[in-house]
Amino acid sequence: MSSLLRRLPPLAALCLGGGAIITIIGFTAYALNYAALNMIGFFYGIPLLLGGVALKITELRPVPLTIPTTSEVEALKATQATDTQKQIFDDLTRYRYGQEAHLDSALKFLGLAPTDDDRPTIIGIREENIDGAYAMILEFDSPFITLEMWQKKIEKMTSFFGPNVRVDVTQPANERVDLSIIAVPAVTAPV
Template identity: 55%
Template sequence: MLRQTSLGTLGLGVGGALTLIGFVAYFSSNATLNLVGFFYGIPLLLGGLALIASELKPVPYTQPTPPAIAELRDQQATTTQNQIRKDVTRYRYGQSAHLDSSLSHLGLSPTNEERPELIGIRETQIDAAYALILEFNSPLISLETWQQKQAKIEGFFGPGIRVQLTQPVERQIEVALITAPPAQPQATD
């Protein structure tokens, strides 16, 4: 629940209320409430404004996750898949875009203007395995460029993940992070 709450909005609301109480107390000569309003309200109000200015909103789920897929996630999802899902579905502060450092490391973000934008996620099942689908708006990075980076993407998000890239519509790329079973050691005779 706290992950879905904007700390900036919370700071702005509480700070604004305390500041208002402080001003009312100042004009009614109530020194105690006046101090609370000025010493706590104004800093909270300014902190809330600063957080809102640097706020990155959560990425929405484009489809609700069915209970069967949630159960499959609990059984199969890797630590990386869970971390990505949790990170992009909560408010972030001080970042310019979701997964910006990952895209930069993978060579898929030459500049801020060219960087693909994560616009949604969904969870599904592909070949009896849990899959986390990252939906990117990618007008300046082509599917061919993404495909050239596929091995690097798998290495970056792995182990235990295979990547499937698709382009459902023009300018949109879907990156499916699919749980891969661990490699079984070969028995020797």
């Protein structure tokens, strides 16, 4: 179901397009004196068009995959990914409405966004095999939050994104931080 939703146009575009068409039909019907059709444009088209504009203003685009996921990593994801990892991936790779930034409330809770202006921004996501485990790497532009600050929050991030994950933080470039959420399969006791 989620892959089908990713292939559909964003909700804002659907509302804008549908609202524009219905509004044009309504105004054309009004000009041609078709009373039944002109009401459609006024009562349905204009509100739908305005709703589309409102959605477009609050639209948050999906985070791009920086490296295509391989079939090996897909297999690991199917068997090892935690519910939290799946939810984060789904949330980041679809259109969102009414949020200022991806994971804004999570970053605030973790103490990594003291203000909206200082909040790190997710610029990419990728999935990898790290030592035989499924890993989701969130790539942040983090000019105001230092690597040391990120590292101080590893324990809190591990419990926040857990259970059954470990968190690693690296800095591949200046003002850039990669947050790796790595699956740690639960060990079952022998029966």
